[in-house]
Amino acid sequence: MDLGIADKTALVFGAGGGLGGAIARALAAEGAKIAVADINADAAQATVDAIAGARGKAKAWVWDLADLSVIGDNIAAIEADLGPVDILVNNTGGPPPTPAAGQAPEDWEKHFRSMVVSVIAITDAVLPGMRERKWGRIVTSTSSGVVAPIPNLGISNALRLSLVGWSKTLAREVGRDGITSNIVLPGRIATGRIKFLDEQKAKREGRAVADVSAESTGSIPLGRYGDPAEYGDVVTFLASQRASYLTGSVIRVDGGLIPSI
Numbered sequence: 001m002d003l004g005i006a007d008k009t010a011l012v013f014g015a016g017g018g019l020g021g022a023i024a025r026a027l028a029a030e031g032a033k034i035a036v037a038d039i040n041a042d043a044a045q046a047t048v049d050a051i052a053g054a055r056g057k058a059k060a061w062v063w064d065l066a067d068l069s070v071i072g073d074n075i076a077a078i079e080a081d082l083g084p085v086d087i088l089v090n091n092t093g094g095p096p097p098t099p100a101a102g103q104a105p106e107d108w109e110k111h112f113r114s115m116v117v118s119v120i121a122i123t124d125a126v127l128p129g130m131r132e133r134k135w136g137r138i139v140t141s142t143s144s145g146v147v148a149p150i151p152n153l154g155i156s157n158a159l160r161l162s163l164v165g166w167s168k169t170l171a172r173e174v175g176r177d178g179i180t181s182n183i184v185l186p187g188r189i190a191t192g193r194i195k196f197l198d199e200q201k202a203k204r205e206g207r208a209v210a211d212v213s214a215e216s217t218g219s220i221p222l223g224r225y226g227d228p229a230e231y232g233d234v235v236t237f238l239a240s241q242r243a244s245y246l247t248g249s250v251i252r253v254d255g256g257l258i259p260s261i
Helices: 018-029 041-053 068-081 105-133 154-177 192-205 209-218 228-238
Strands: 009-013 033-038 057-062 085-091 136-141 179-186 250-253
Touching: 009 018, 009 068, 009 105, 018 033, 018 041, 018 057, 018 085, 018 192, 018 228, 033 041, 033 068, 041 057, 057 068, 068 085, 068 105, 085 105, 105 136, 105 154, 105 179, 136 154, 136 228, 154 179, 179 228, 192 209, 228 250
Parallel strands: 009 033, 009 085, 033 057, 085 136, 136 179, 179 250
Antiparallel strands: none
């Protein structure tokens, strides 16, 4: 199937990590030009190298989402180098595990800025061009915690949920301009983040990491953690021409983990 995104420019955040890297590689495999954005220069370059090795086109940008002052300059540099941004993949890092109660206001503000305000501001920066061209895809990766809150991820559950309301509202505002806006929820995908969370839970409970991981996979109907490539493929479809009638939706990529309908 031709997804119709060859030569489109995609800006992917967190693209040096497990999920973001898989998304960037999947989009590149369909012929998109990838702006690989990550706070870690080496991780971003590793993704660029992997894409180049598969004969794709990509360039790395070191980008700290907490710094809103760089948005304009970075977008301008990407568009001068790769072309106007047609596909925006909002994929941010997660906060540390914490309960919901007792967190300092400063911590809430810090993570709200990097996880929510940055996403909204960057989207606003690329929307005028998408509207002018009558085509655009905005895909925002959040967490299964926005549907079924995850214990000890209080900050993540709360802040990521705000992006669901924003994305749904945005979808109604930009649909007539040929732009779609969707949310994707990763369940337990085999990335460094999931490994870290398993290790933290094992430490809190005085258990072996292997036992925690086995218990976790046992709760997933498919009986395993997801492969990042499986997640990247879903995001790539949502970013494609073929998904032109899919907007305002929340798509679960969770192996059936989330228990609610």
